[in-house]
Amino acid sequence: MQLAMTLDDLNAFLDAQFPQVANEFEVMDVSPMHATIRANIGDKHLRPGGTVSGPTMFALADVSVYLATLAMIGPKALAVTTNCSMDFMRKPIAGANLRSETRILKLGKVLAVGDVLIFSEGDDRPVARAAMTYSIPPER
């Protein structure tokens, strides 16, 4: 299988379609069925004690499977998340950005499934894992 979108394509798509969060996420690497994405953590993502909030980690997992899927099928803005599971396993490092590593496990005509590990930059122990299912809109 080949990539339908390059690294630059994915970052440009993010800027164009999701301007309200585009500066929070950056695609660092993409290859067939894999992507590496960074979340830039600022004050608004933190909870008391300096830890990164759960919704911030959810948002990173969600955008990661979305972009790794689009990398394979092209820019279909209307794909929607239908299911998510997450385990929050360790406290993220205060002040560190997050990095996600995503694998697409299934790329069907109707559903795509990916799993994600999230790391604090500078630590190789995952802070969270997630699996996300996306529903792919039918061709017109």
Added chain:
Amino acid sequence: MQLAMTLDDLNAFLDAQFPQVANEFEVMDVSPMHATIRANIGDKHLRPGGTVSGPTMFALADVSVYLATLAMIGPKALAVTTNCSMDFMRKPIAGANLRSETRILKLGKVLAVGDVLIFSEGDDRPVARAAMTYSIPPER
């Protein structure tokens, strides 16, 4: 089982501990093992097409189980989410606020488990369901 925190206690706790999101959520009703919480939806919660973003629904589910648990055990700010599952079942109504209905299914010494249905205000079909597990910090 009795409530350890009233409706006013919960809203005051939210304002004091989570000032960055306190104006987004409001506890509408609380009873033993149940809570009803509203999410005030604004432009920053929307995605292309006017739909409410996934992270917004995750945040509502997360705060809902947290507050319904604290209502029973008192204000322990350090409880942390350890697991989440969600199904996104329908497109939320554009421009409508969200309402969550939460049941606490288990309230143990170490773990609390709750499930949540999320509705668009004015519609009785759930837009999402979630289950969240919270780890409760040990007494000092």
Added chain:
Amino acid sequence: MQLAMTLDDLNAFLDAQFPQVANEFEVMDVSPMHATIRANIGDKHLRPGGTVSGPTMFALADVSVYLATLAMIGPKALAVTTNCSMDFMRKPIAGANLRSETRILKLGKVLAVGDVLIFSEGDDRPVARAAMTYSIPPER
């Protein structure tokens, strides 16, 4: 919405299509979007210490959402489970049968989503919760 299958229809379908497990499960009650199902627990379902095994509870949740869905759409043997989440919250009572209470939360053309609470008979505290998604085969 109306039922497409009665209580007797569902039990007869279970006997005909799943003879290897039909004597383990019995539909006790069905109404639109709801079902109550009993699992008859025997030695083969137990683990060391007398507790009911996880796979037995999974099987009950799985068949419960399946039958509650078929009750609404009619006997389509080819519906398949695509996703499951479960929390195992309490140790089931040794030697007691299990009872599931299922709600169908979404009944779409392609996907059905249901949630399930599982109880030991004689206790009103849930031992497990589950959510299951079924993919519904297209009409021919």
Added chain:
Amino acid sequence: MQLAMTLDDLNAFLDAQFPQVANEFEVMDVSPMHATIRANIGDKHLRPGGTVSGPTMFALADVSVYLATLAMIGPKALAVTTNCSMDFMRKPIAGANLRSETRILKLGKVLAVGDVLIFSEGDDRPVARAAMTYSIPPER
């Protein structure tokens, strides 16, 4: 981190503690934080159409994370599953055994989290993914 149990230890533990299912599962390989386990598929694991049943795949995922955890902490028969999520992504090959590949992602004092990919032997596309959380009993 080092292994607390060898491949032979794990298979002997399975035979001794779970005689009712021991002939269904075989640990093929173990290394720190990883295990490979085979499920021997027979008629009783099949559903109409020849596909492997959901509860069989759940049982394989469950035993896989359990044994991969025990390989690190030693034979604690009382560890219990507290949470599971699974995606069923492809129809298993009729008549083929299953193989699981398990990673332990967190090994805490209280909770262990592992993720699992399940394959039909002879095919490198996963048929299912799972994440399981085990509660580890306190030291006496």
